[in-house]
Amino acid sequence: MSDAHRIERSACEWVVRYPLTPAEEAERNAWVAADERHAGALLRAEAAWHLLGDAAPELSAEPTADAAPPRSRSRRWWLALPAAAAAVALALIAPWQEGGDRMATQAGEIRRVPLADGSVTLIDGGSELVVDLRPRERHVTLVRGEAWFDVQRDEQRPFVLDAGRAQVQVLGTEFAVERMGGSVRVSVTEGTVSAWSTATPGVRQVLHVGQSALFPASGEAPTIITEPDAVERRLAWRQGTIALSGETLYEAALRFNRYNRQQLVIEGAALRRQQLVGLFRIGDPQGFARDAATLLDARVEVDGDTIRLREKDLPNP
Structure with a gap:
């Protein structure tokens, strides 16, 4: 004890x-x-x-x-x-308690969790985080996936989020953090946040509403983007949709796979890099695969819980 x-x-x-x-x-x-x-x-x-x-x-x-x-x-x-x-x-x-409370969502589950300090978190499907509300600091670790936070302001207890490659600190605001494929994206929907790379803790970025910072898996300096509309599109999962605006097919598949038992598999390096624009329902991966195949001149193969998108000229394994 x-x-x-x-x-x-x-x-x-x-x-x-x-x-x-x-x-x-x-x-x-x-x-x-x-x-x-x-x-x-x-x-x-x-x-x-x-x-x-x-x-x-x-x-x-x-x-x-x-x-x-x-x-x-x-x-x-x-x-x-x-x-x-x-x-x-x-x-x-x-x-x-040391170690905090662990919260995890299954594929297709989006959970709203009120925290003991008055804050609220919305946890995306296939995500996991640990909440540890300490006497002098509120500490959250995003283990995987994505979560949005509406943080109750408390100037005596900063709210610190650890996402591995990136760290975030706020006193009270609204923001989202996503861990995907080794990279971390921080997006601000209200107020300001301070974010920095674990590799360079002395170099901090102040992000304002409508801004996002992408911390690449390579460990390079983050890319700061000011696009309020893009931030809202990325957080469309809060309304049960996935909004794509130039994301690659591979990135889109990762998003869909958080929510569905049927998993999307993209075969072919060139196909993975194709970019898409559109609004799609989270719970309809087959519909998304058909639309993507039509747009990108690919073919769809469904085998139980696996939906494969393949380049038309790619031979079967």
């Missing part, structure tokens, strides 16, 4: 001992004075206990004629409610 966890747990133990005797009060005051973190932990524990206080009596037993004095009854009430005790400890400690 970390030091922070021990402090929070000790604060919970002090709260459930109320009312205190004079000797216990002196002991609690000495505990608070021993560490500057103790006072804040005690306040948080008291707040959490207050929230549980209204519901707890409904779960306690009816008093009997030989009921114990109020102080003893209070202690028995706590012992009779282990779920409430766990709830207090969890409410205080869970957001700061």
Whole structure:
């Protein structure tokens, strides 16, 4: 158990001992004075206990004629409610657990998740992230895929996102981060963000609304693009569509494969590099494959859960 966890747990133990005797009060005051973190932990524990206080009596037993004095009854009430005790400890400690909360979406699943700090994240299909809300920093790791964040402003606790090749820091704004094929794209839909490459942490880019930064897999400096319309197109998945405006067929296939059991496979280097423009429904990979084949003079082969797009003159394997 970390030091922070021990402090929070000790604060919970002090709260459930109320009312205190004079000797216990002196002991609690000495505990608070021993560490500057103790006072804040005690306040948080008291707040959490207050929230549980209204519901707890409904779960306690009816008093009997030989009921114990109020102080003893209070202690028995706590012992009779282990779920409430766990709830207090969890409410205080869970957001700061080492390692954080892991969230993952399956293909075709788009999940909206409210975070404990008041922020909201929309997680794209086939994505995974870890949220670790620490006392002095809100830290999120995007393991794979893409997520959009509406970050509650908190100037005392910066929101830091780790996407491997790229890092992002905000105080409160809206932005999206995507990991795809070794590269990372950061897009801003409201406010500003500070972004930098892991390879050069001292060189930071300030991105404004409508801007995006592409951090290439090669580790080179990011490319900054100012195209508000392009940012909205890339985030069309929030409305159940995929909007393409010059992306390669290979990139489009990667996007579709996040959402569908049927997976697109592009065969032929030249075909992979072909660019597309259009708006397509996320859940219709076969329809997309037929449209792409018509536009690019390719052929489609469907074999169970695999949809192959092949150059017409490419021989069968």
